[in-house]
Amino acid sequence: MKRRSRVVVIGGGIAGCSTLYHLTQEGWSDVVLVERNDLTSGTTWHSAAQVTNFGMNQTMVGLKTHSINLYKELANDPNHPINYNHADGGIRLANTEEQMQGYHHFASMAKGMGVDFEVIDAKECQRRHPLISADNLVGGIWDPLDGDIDPYQLCHALTRKARKAGAEVYTNTPVTALDQYKDGTWKVTTEHGDIDCDIVVNACGYRVNELGAMMGVHHPVASMEHQYFLTEDIPEIAQAGHRMPLLRCPISDYYCRQDKGGLLIGFYEQNCKTWGMDGIDPNFVNALCPDDLERVADVLDGAFTRMPALMKAGIKSIVNGPITYTIDGAPLVGKIPGKRNAFCIIGLRAGLGEGGGHGWLLAQQIVHGEACYDTWCLDPRRFSQHTNVELTSLKAIEDYQNEFRFHFPHEHRPAGRPAKTTPLTPILAAEDAEFTVVNGWERVDYIKPSADFQTSHTFHFDEAFDVVAAEVDNLSQNVGLCEVSGFNRIEITGSDKYDFLDRLFCSHVTREPGKVGLGYLLNKYGMIKAEATVANIPLSERGVDRIWYGSAAASELHDMDWLKEHLREDESVQIKALTNDQTILVLAGPRARDVLSICSRGDWSKEAFPWLSVRECFIGFAPATVMSISFSGELAYEIHVPNASLYAVYLALRKAGEPHGMGLFGARAVESMRMEKGYLHWKADLITEYDPYETGLERFVKLTKGEFIGKSALEQRLLQGPKRKLVSLRIDSKDAPAYGGASIMEGERVIGTVSSGDWGHRVGMNLAYAFIEPEQAVIGRHLSVNILGEMVVAEVMASGPYDSNYSKILA
Numbered sequence: 001m002k003r004r005s006r007v008v009v010i011g012g013g014i015a016g017c018s019t020l021y022h023l024t025q026e027g028w029s030d031v032v033l034v035e036r037n038d039l040t041s042g043t044t045w046h047s048a049a050q051v052t053n054f055g056m057n058q059t060m061v062g063l064k065t066h067s068i069n070l071y072k073e074l075a076n077d078p079n080h081p082i083n084y085n086h087a088d089g090g091i092r093l094a095n096t097e098e099q100m101q102g103y104h105h106f107a108s109m110a111k112g113m114g115v116d117f118e119v120i121d122a123k124e125c126q127r128r129h130p131l132i133s134a135d136n137l138v139g140g141i142w143d144p145l146d147g148d149i150d151p152y153q154l155c156h157a158l159t160r161k162a163r164k165a166g167a168e169v170y171t172n173t174p175v176t177a178l179d180q181y182k183d184g185t186w187k188v189t190t191e192h193g194d195i196d197c198d199i200v201v202n203a204c205g206y207r208v209n210e211l212g213a214m215m216g217v218h219h220p221v222a223s224m225e226h227q228y229f230l231t232e233d234i235p236e237i238a239q240a241g242h243r244m245p246l247l248r249c250p251i252s253d254y255y256c257r258q259d260k261g262g263l264l265i266g267f268y269e270q271n272c273k274t275w276g277m278d279g280i281d282p283n284f285v286n287a288l289c290p291d292d293l294e295r296v297a298d299v300l301d302g303a304f305t306r307m308p309a310l311m312k313a314g315i316k317s318i319v320n321g322p323i324t325y326t327i328d329g330a331p332l333v334g335k336i337p338g339k340r341n342a343f344c345i346i347g348l349r350a351g352l353g354e355g356g357g358h359g360w361l362l363a364q365q366i367v368h369g370e371a372c373y374d375t376w377c378l379d380p381r382r383f384s385q386h387t388n389v390e391l392t393s394l395k396a397i398e399d400y401q402n403e404f405r406f407h408f409p410h411e412h413r414p415a416g417r418p419a420k421t422t423p424l425t426p427i428l429a430a431e432d433a434e435f436t437v438v439n440g441w442e443r444v445d446y447i448k449p450s451a452d453f454q455t456s457h458t459f460h461f462d463e464a465f466d467v468v469a470a471e472v473d474n475l476s477q478n479v480g481l482c483e484v485s486g487f488n489r490i491e492i493t494g495s496d497k498y499d500f501l502d503r504l505f506c507s508h509v510t511r512e513p514g515k516v517g518l519g520y521l522l523n524k525y526g527m528i529k530a531e532a533t534v535a536n537i538p539l540s541e542r543g544v545d546r547i548w549y550g551s552a553a554a555s556e557l558h559d560m561d562w563l564k565e566h567l568r569e570d571e572s573v574q575i576k577a578l579t580n581d582q583t584i585l586v587l588a589g590p591r592a593r594d595v596l597s598i599c600s601r602g603d604w605s606k607e608a609f610p611w612l613s614v615r616e617c618f619i620g621f622a623p624a625t626v627m628s629i630s631f632s633g634e635l636a637y638e639i640h641v642p643n644a645s646l647y648a649v650y651l652a653l654r655k656a657g658e659p660h661g662m663g664l665f666g667a668r669a670v671e672s673m674r675m676e677k678g679y680l681h682w683k684a685d686l687i688t689e690y691d692p693y694e695t696g697l698e699r700f701v702k703l704t705k706g707e708f709i710g711k712s713a714l715e716q717r718l719l720q721g722p723k724r725k726l727v728s729l730r731i732d733s734k735d736a737p738a739y740g741g742a743s744i745m746e747g748e749r750v751i752g753t754v755s756s757g758d759w760g761h762r763v764g765m766n767l768a769y770a771f772i773e774p775e776q777a778v779i780g781r782h783l784s785v786n787i788l789g790e791m792v793v794a795e796v797m798a799s800g801p802y803d804s805n806y807s808k809i810l811a
């Protein structure tokens with residue numbers, strides 16, 4: 001066994017084998033896989049191993065397409081072919097028009113990744129899958145490339161190829177300890193000796209947290225028992241004369257594929273069961289949980305009704321095994337939060353279909369620091385510290401119970417809530433707030449007009465449209481107040497703080513005391529990594545002179561990692577997280593200054609406290625830090641308050657706001673207003689697939705300022721010209737917004753993709769941002785967007801149609 005390797009991948013299921021293979025494909029051959037038993041002896045060996053292309057965002061569709069292409073290539077290997085039933089096709093069923101809207105959206109989104117799904121009616125579903133009845137069915141989405149693969153052969157094919165390229169695989173070699181050296185490299189202790197390496201990868205399936213514990217990390221991954229059975233031959237299949245397509249049923253929660261002359265049917269029962277919460281028997285190897293068909297009785301009935309032929313079929317065998325879920329249902333593939341040189345590929349609940357693609361994207365991140373797609377939807381740092389075993393399990397149960405029921409826009413499911421709150425949460429709840437969730441934080445979405453007000457799950461504008469319009473109207477006429485919980489706040493101190501940040505930002509970092517600036521951080525390829533405000537708070541009785549770095553709530557661990565990773569040992573810089581200690585109250589609208597002046601001593605005039613200023617003060621008697629910045633396009637103040645004083649500040653502002661017609665507003669109003677103002681959203685419009693020029697942020701780039709991360713790559717990119725350009729669009733429809741992912745078409749050709757969209761209540765327009773081919777980015781150009789299956793006209797317009805001369809912000 002080697003004693004040193006560049007990477008040690010731990011776990012020999014599909015996740016580990018795919019990672020190992022792709023590391024060699026990306027050019028690293030000094031890599032090792034260590035497996036405690038035999039390859040595939042975890043979950044992989046008994047997987048139903050369906051391979052599908054369907055995903056809810058472009059990254060998922062892209063990585064699944066990679067799996068399909070790779071598996072096809074492996075299946076066609078003339079020397080070592082493997083069994084892959086490729087392109088049987090598959091149908092996801094729907095019994096409501098709303099589900100069909102979703103399928104239309106996902107089909108539009110997938111087109112941008114070169115994937116053609118087809119939305120079909122109930123009759124056509126039945127024609128393509130002759131075993132099903134069309135009763136109570138509206139239709140479905142057809143995924144032409146669905147199939148299934150032999151998991152054992154797949155993993156062996158991947159490791160065979162990896163070995164050929166120089167990788168080594170050690171089976172029956174359990175990892176028993178992980179220790180990190182001072183220089184960030186690792187010692188991997190196994191039962192057969194130690195291996196030193198630069199990078200470790202956790203690919204341990206349901207044993208993810210056994211390995212996590214060895215490095216002091218708890219991963220938000222829980223296991224559920226999951227069952228399928230195989231039937232004897234079914235004569236109707238033979239009679240059909242073609243293989244049966246895969247089936248996924250969100251109505252009765254089962255899936256089904258052909259297996260030899262019969263069917264394999266798997267269930268997602270409501271009465272489901274977690275597994276291994278209190279530890280896993282070390283001898284659970286190549287093993288299954290006891291059969292329990294009683295448990296799936298509720299969903300079995302639905303399958304029988306849909307496929308009557310099933311009732312006559314005998315059951316050949318039953319498989320019940322552990323399957324992993326994460327706290328939001330999507331896998332965790334990427335950097336392990338807070339750890340250097342440590343990655344994971346875990347929480348895979350459809351690992352056979354996705355594993356090829358996940359290993360591909362992970363290997364790119366390990367070797368190159370970034371993948372070809374923005375991988376935020378998979379990034380393990382998308383949750384912060386609140387994700388313990390209980391919360392993860394509650395969300396896992398909820399996800400399992402809703403396996404094929406995708407989230408609708410604005411749908412936030414109830415399990416594990418509230419997880420993160422502020423002292424104001426119950427106060428706002430008593431004001432009839434409807435809450436949304438951001439990284440576990442409860443945030444006001446809007447204030448309901450009555451306690452029993454509810455919206456439907458739909459892709460169209462919903463019943464809250466007028467409610468949000470009224471919130472926007474009141475704040476743009478008078479004044480509004482909104483709590484922004486969980487906003488990422490990092491305090492940076494030390495004599496080298498400006499030099500440090502200047503190296504990270506592509507624009508000048510303002511050094512003027514009492515000033516705030518917005519800027520962008522790029523990766524080494526010149527692509528957008530982060531967006532942050534930098535506020536310079538001068539020395540005061542509250543502390544030394546310091547910078548408050550502020551960014552999106554979900555970016556807490558991501559940005560912290562990025563800052564720490566780039567800190568030099570010889571730099572005098574201290575970094576401290578304040579996110580959990582401070583909450584923001586946003587005061588916005590033409591009367592905002594009047595309100596602030598009533599409850600806070602001092603001169604708040606525009607001369608004394610102009611736009612982009614920061615000042616420490618008291619609101620009433622409670623300490624606060626106020627920044628004159630605006631995401632709404634109105635005169636606005638961000639009031640940062642320690643949580644201990646939050647209620648006091650809230651009361652003071654409410655009282656001062658009363659004579660000025662103050663109303664509360666929520667995240668939906670903010671979303672609408674930022675669209676009108678031309679402001680972008682991190683990880684919707686600001687992603688690692690585009691540079692700041694492509695994203696329309698040239699005014700934030702100062703190539704003359706000296707070195708910064710990504711500068712030379714950006715200069716190169718400038719010479720090559722943009723791949724796409726971000727534009728603002730006015731959509732000619734009052735029915736539905738253009739959701740992120742919607743394709744912009746020229747005939748049959750995709751010429752762009754929407755990154756986000758919403759109704760602009762103040763300008764009365766349906767607005768969207770989209771990345772489109774640069775030649776199309778001409779103001780006034782008419783384009784066609786596929787919104788929920790309809791081709792809708794969209795006009796390219798100047799960004800930020802609301803108050804384009806900033807008269808309101810600067811008032």
Ligand SMILES: Cc1cc2nc3c(=O)[nH]c(=O)nc-3n(C[C@H](O)[C@H](O)[C@H](O)COP(=O)(O)OP(=O)(O)OC[C@H]3O[C@@H](n4cnc5c(N)ncnc54)[C@H](O)[C@@H]3O)c2cc1C
Pocket residue numbers: 010011012013014015016034035036037038039040041042043044045046047048049050051173174175176203204205206207210211226227228266319320321322323324345346347348349350351352353354
């Ligand atoms: C019943 C069922 C049906 C399924 N059907 C499908 C399907 O149709 N399509 C699909 O895509 N997915 C399906 N899945 C999910 C899929 O099988 C899993 O997502 C996938 O197999 C997970 O692979 P993995 O590599 O992450 O984990 P595993 O296969 O569990 O591999 C982890 C490996 O890590 C090793 N390991 C653990 N600890 C250590 C250690 N300390 N040292 C060394 N090695 C260690 C284990 O021995 C194991 O081999 C199904 C799952 C179940 C349970």
